Amino acid sequence: MKLSRFARLVCLLIAGIMLAACQRHDEAAPWQLTDISGHMPDLSFRLTDDQGKAVTAADYHGKVTLLYFGYTHCPDVCPLTLAHLHVVMQRLGNLADGARILFVSVDPSRDTPEALHAYANAFDPRVVGLTGAPSDIESLTKRYRAAFSREPDKSGGSYDVSHSSGIYIFDANGHARLLATPEDSQDKLIHDLHLLLSPGGAT
Amino acid sequence: MKRHALLAWLMTLLPLAACATQAEQIKAGYAWIRLLPADLPAGGYVLLNNQGTSNAILVSAQSGTYGSVMLHQSSTDTRGSDTMRMLDHLTIPAHGQVALVPASYHLMLQQAKHPLKPGDKVDITLNFADGSHLQIPFLVRPANATD
Numbered sequence: 382m383k384l385s386r387f388a389r390l391v392c393l394l395i396a397g398i399m400l401a402a403c404q405r406h407d408e409a410a411p412w413q414l415t416d417i418s419g420h421m422p423d424l425s426f427r428l429t430d431d432q433g434k435a436v437t438a439a440d441y442h443g444k445v446t447l448l449y450f451g452y453t454h455c456p457d458v459c460p461l462t463l464a465h466l467h468v469v470m471q472r473l474g475n476l477a478d479g480a481r482i483l484f485v486s487v488d489p490s491r492d493t494p495e496a497l498h499a500y501a502n503a504f505d506p507r508v509v510g511l512t513g514a515p516s517d518i519e520s521l522t523k524r525y526r527a528a529f530s531r532e533p534d535k536s537g538g539s540y541d542v543s544h545s546s547g548i549y550i551f552d553a554n555g556h557a558r559l560l561a562t563p564e565d566s567q568d569k570l571i572h573d574l575h576l577l578l579s580p581g582g583a584t
Numbered sequence: 585m586k587r588h589a590l591l592a593w594l595m596t597l598l599p600l601a602a603c604a605t606q607a608e609q610i611k612a613g614y615a616w617i618r619l620l621p622a623d624l625p626a627g628g629y630v631l632l633n634n635q636g637t638s639n640a641i642l643v644s645a646q647s648g649t650y651g652s653v654m655l656h657q658s659s660t661d662t663r664g665s666d667t668m669r670m671l672d673h674l675t676i677p678a679h680g681q682v683a684l685v686p687a688s689y690h691l692m693l694q695q696a697k698h699p700l701k702p703g704d705k706v707d708i709t710l711n712f713a714d715g716s717h718l719q720i721p722f723l724v725r726p727a728n729a730t731d
Contacts (some may be wrong), residue, residue, distance in 0.1 A: 453624050456618070456624070456625040456627040456692050457686055457687060457690050458686070458687050460620065461686040461687055464730045496622060499621035499622055500727075503727035539694070541667070545666075546665070546666045563687065
């Protein structure tokens, strides 16, 4: 009798440990993208949006934001990334209304708000084009260690810009949470954005 | 005399067989253009299959629709930075395939001579090292098209 009570206690203890282990496992790996929580600063900038309006990170408070650096004279990789993000937004359905894709130009001399407006709208209504003073753009790229550099001019005065391809994802409070690369699948993005965007989700 | 004639006839055939032009060896498929607003440079994509027994070397391309067509390659360096570089040639190996697809080899199309819209067809001519040409119709697709 005494032994069986002891055995029951042991069973309970083991079950408890297993449950705790399960929970810890769940907490450790809800994300499929790279978790950058606590490793990157909160979203902060002072730029001009594609309507010509001065904006700061506070204007996007309450939205999950996807920060991506690029430029409109980039015919290959930038459109590919934005087209993929468009599909991700479509697949998220109504939840996507809680997200904004912030496409920050690293080529402000050519990317006027008007040029960015047409470009952003060609991909998805949730893409916001942002441009501004070169120093403001540089401080934003430095904040997220996203390097960019202007390549030597080609014939006809055109030039290319090398830039980081990462997509930085911030929660609705502007905290840096995840980093995606263009190689990450749409499924991974959808999984993690679903978590960030769901009411009572991982905020 | 008769044998000579046959030999002569055969000799005219030989160079013909060996001289299928590089353009003739190439079968092109899935040719499309990602159209961007205003007069922004656009990317042109196509799959090139070399069905011949020798390499085909693409050296340039042109189009009546664009003022400039360049052969480019996008790549990501070790720091995760995207860059583009111009190529002076692209070899399509014998019995091999080279894919011009997003984030890799592509044609950079600039200075459109008239406005384009999704659904349009644009002819682009590929020029090969032996002087042969291949004209391919490219389908114009919207900016947010994915494969």
